[in-house]
Amino acid sequence: MGSSRVVTYSLNVFVPLTTFCRNRCAYCGFRREEGEAVFLSPHEVFSLVLKGKKAGCSEVLLTLGERPEVHPQARERLRELGYRSTPEYLEDLCRHILRLGLLPHTNAGVLSEEELGRLRRYNASMGLMLECAARLEAHRESPGKDPGLRLGFMEKAGRLRIPFTTGILVGIGESREDRRRSLEEIGRLHEEYGHIQEVIVQPFSPKPGTPLGGSPPPGLEEVLDAVRMAAEILPGEVGIQIPPNLVPDVVPFLEAGANDLGGLSEVTPDFVNPERPWPSLAELRERVEAAGFRLKERLPLYPRYAGDASFMSEEVRKVVSKLADESGYRRRPQKD
Numbered sequence: 001m002g003s004s005r006v007v008t009y010s011l012n013v014f015v016p017l018t019t020f021c022r023n024r025c026a027y028c029g030f031r032r033e034e035g036e037a038v039f040l041s042p043h044e045v046f047s048l049v050l051k052g053k054k055a056g057c058s059e060v061l062l063t064l065g066e067r068p069e070v071h072p073q074a075r076e077r078l079r080e081l082g083y084r085s086t087p088e089y090l091e092d093l094c095r096h097i098l099r100l101g102l103l104p105h106t107n108a109g110v111l112s113e114e115e116l117g118r119l120r121r122y123n124a125s126m127g128l129m130l131e132c133a134a135r136l137e138a139h140r141e142s143p144g145k146d147p148g149l150r151l152g153f154m155e156k157a158g159r160l161r162i163p164f165t166t167g168i169l170v171g172i173g174e175s176r177e178d179r180r181r182s183l184e185e186i187g188r189l190h191e192e193y194g195h196i197q198e199v200i201v202q203p204f205s206p207k208p209g210t211p212l213g214g215s216p217p218p219g220l221e222e223v224l225d226a227v228r229m230a231a232e233i234l235p236g237e238v239g240i241q242i243p244p245n246l247v248p249d250v251v252p253f254l255e256a257g258a259n260d261l262g263g264l265s266e267v268t269p270d271f272v273n274p275e276r277p278w279p280s281l282a283e284l285r286e287r288v289e290a291a292g293f294r295l296k297e298r299l300p301l302y303p304r305y306a307g308d309a310s311f312m313s314e315e316v317r318k319v320v321s322k323l324a325d326e327s328g329y330r331r332r333p334q335k336d
């Protein structure tokens with residue numbers, strides 16, 4: 001077992017910017033129909049961001065449905081807020097978040113290369129779950145979940161040198177072979193562009209009222225197998241994340257090869273899986289360290305990118321240099 005192997009996490013505040021989405025994934029409990037969907041105002045966003053700042057977070061995780069403006073109500077809301085598009089709104093929000101000394105990490109679904117390039121300037125890293133490299137029934141009503149489209153987006157992020165988080169979703173109707181292919185595709189992109197900082201192995205968690213609400217979650221052995229497969233296929237420098245609120249105990253997953261616990265929040269819930277609260281950091285630290293691992297806080301970009309100016313805009317670099325220590329981890333003089 002990897003005694004004193006480092007396991008990382010980041011402290012974040014989760015901002016669910018909008019629940020409008022052009023897709024309808026069969027397992028989704030985040031998206032809302034017109035009439036119920038919301039688009040947060042800057043005031044709502046910054047009241048969360050400031051709570052996060054006060055709690056010592058380094059990361060602002062902006063998560064939202066894909067291409068919200070296909071819905072007339074979302075377009076109307078953006079107009080009221082003074083924006084023509086969601087990426088334009090995001091750009092403004094991220095710029096202000098950086099000014100407050102925090103680092104944005106945006107998950108906005110598939111964007112154009114031009115939109116991605118503009119957001120790069122104000123994001124420390126960005127993300128898009130591949131979920132699966134095969135076409136699945138669960139994505140029948142989700143044009144944005146076309147695997148070619150998503151891999152193409154991840155490739156654009158590579159060309160633009162954006163530290164990137166992706167992942168696979170385990171238990172949504174894919175086969176073991178599909179998972180292998182997904183991980184191989186991600187590995188191939190990293191070999192070419194060097195930008196994949198981590199791959200999340202996310203177990204599906206059923207949501208009542210959704211088409212897959214009655215399907216069982218994957219068994220622990222299946223998720224462990226996916227983690228082992230990720231460790232075998234992905235280049236060693238790519239982190240493997242296991243979300244600690246979606247498994248009963250992280251230690252077997254760390255022993256299987258995972259080395260990151262993702263963004264933990266003491267300020268906001270996991271809005272994608274609100275039924276699964278985060279374990280407390282103190283509990284996790286005790287459990288992880290008792291098993292012989294060393295828990296270290298990172299920024300929303302992995303340490304190896306924190307010292308590489310080619311992966312950051314000047315605006316991001318300034319904030320990173322204040323928050324990172326000399327090894328690229330979070331600077332915490334009192335604790336680490």
Ligand code: SF4
Binds near residue numbers: 025
């Ligand atoms: S893309 Fe995301 S928010 Fe939209 S329906 Fe699918 S899982 Fe839900």
